[in-house]
Amino acid sequence: MENVLEIDHPVVKRYLSVLRDKNTETAAFRRAMGNIGTILAYHALDHLPLKEYDVDTPIKTTTGFKPAAEVFVIPILRAGLSLVDGIISFMPDAKVGHIGVYRDEETHEPVNYYHNFPGGLEDAYTLVVDPMLATGGSGSHALKFLKENGANNIRFVTLICAPEGINRILEDHPDVPIITAAIDENLNDNAFIVPGLGDAGDRYFGTL
Numbered sequence: 598m599e600n601v602l603e604i605d606h607p608v609v610k611r612y613l614s615v616l617r618d619k620n621t622e623t624a625a626f627r628r629a630m631g632n633i634g635t636i637l638a639y640h641a642l643d644h645l646p647l648k649e650y651d652v653d654t655p656i657k658t659t660t661g662f663k664p665a666a667e668v669f670v671i672p673i674l675r676a677g678l679s680l681v682d683g684i685i686s687f688m689p690d691a692k693v694g695h696i697g698v699y700r701d702e703e704t705h706e707p708v709n710y711y712h713n714f715p716g717g718l719e720d721a722y723t724l725v726v727d728p729m730l731a732t733g734g735s736g737s738h739a740l741k742f743l744k745e746n747g748a749n750n751i752r753f754v755t756l757i758c759a760p761e762g763i764n765r766i767l768e769d770h771p772d773v774p775i776i777t778a779a780i781d782e783n784l785n786d787n788a789f790i791v792p793g794l795g796d797a798g799d800r801y802f803g804t805l
């Protein structure tokens with residue numbers, strides 16, 4: 598699918614299985630989220646623009662590279678936080694902003710309750726992070742809000758998506774590529790991803 602990268606990798610498949618398993622304990626769940634976050638970051642940054650500069654090795658001057666834009670990581674609270682450690686262990690210079698969106702359990706509509714962004718969104722290379730893309734309501738809402746605040750170079754990094762969520766983001770934000778570890782079957786009547794992994798935020802934070 599154009600604009601969607603579904604990572605196909607044996608190690609990712611293994612971590613996903615650990616995360617999906619309802620018997621996985623909190624500590625193992627957190628470890629798997631951390632590790633998979635790093636792999637997602639590797640793929641999400643594969644088009645990061647670079648600029649060249651001179652590097653003096655002990656032997657000779659050669660061409661070095663550094664990002665041409667700052668990387669911003671913006672988790673959608675709360676569950677987005679679960680992938681941040683893994684992402685910034687791969688990209689330690691990244692700045693981290695936050696946006697709080699929850700899905701009203703009855704209407705399933707997104708509600709914005711908090712934001713704090715680093716300055717310079719206009720020029721940044723921004724990764725919006727949420728492990729679950731279900732209806733796409735929260736993600737689409739967060740992307741719209743970020744664009745209203747100046748962001749214009751955004752990638753959406755997610756662990757598991759429903760086709761419904763992907764379609765919603767592609768339709769509302771055709772300029773935003775999606776990087777994911779799995780595209781699942783569909784949504785159930787409670788707008789949970791099937792088979793999914795349950796509620797990522799509750800499992801990561803131990804608030805089940």
Ligand code: PRP
Nearest residue numbers: 674675676700730731732733734735798
């Ligand atoms: C979950 C998930 C996404 C959203 C996905 O968050 O982390 O943010 O639902 O659903 P959508 O694509 O249909 O909008 P939740 O509302 O459970 O909040 P939490 O992150 O605080 O656990």
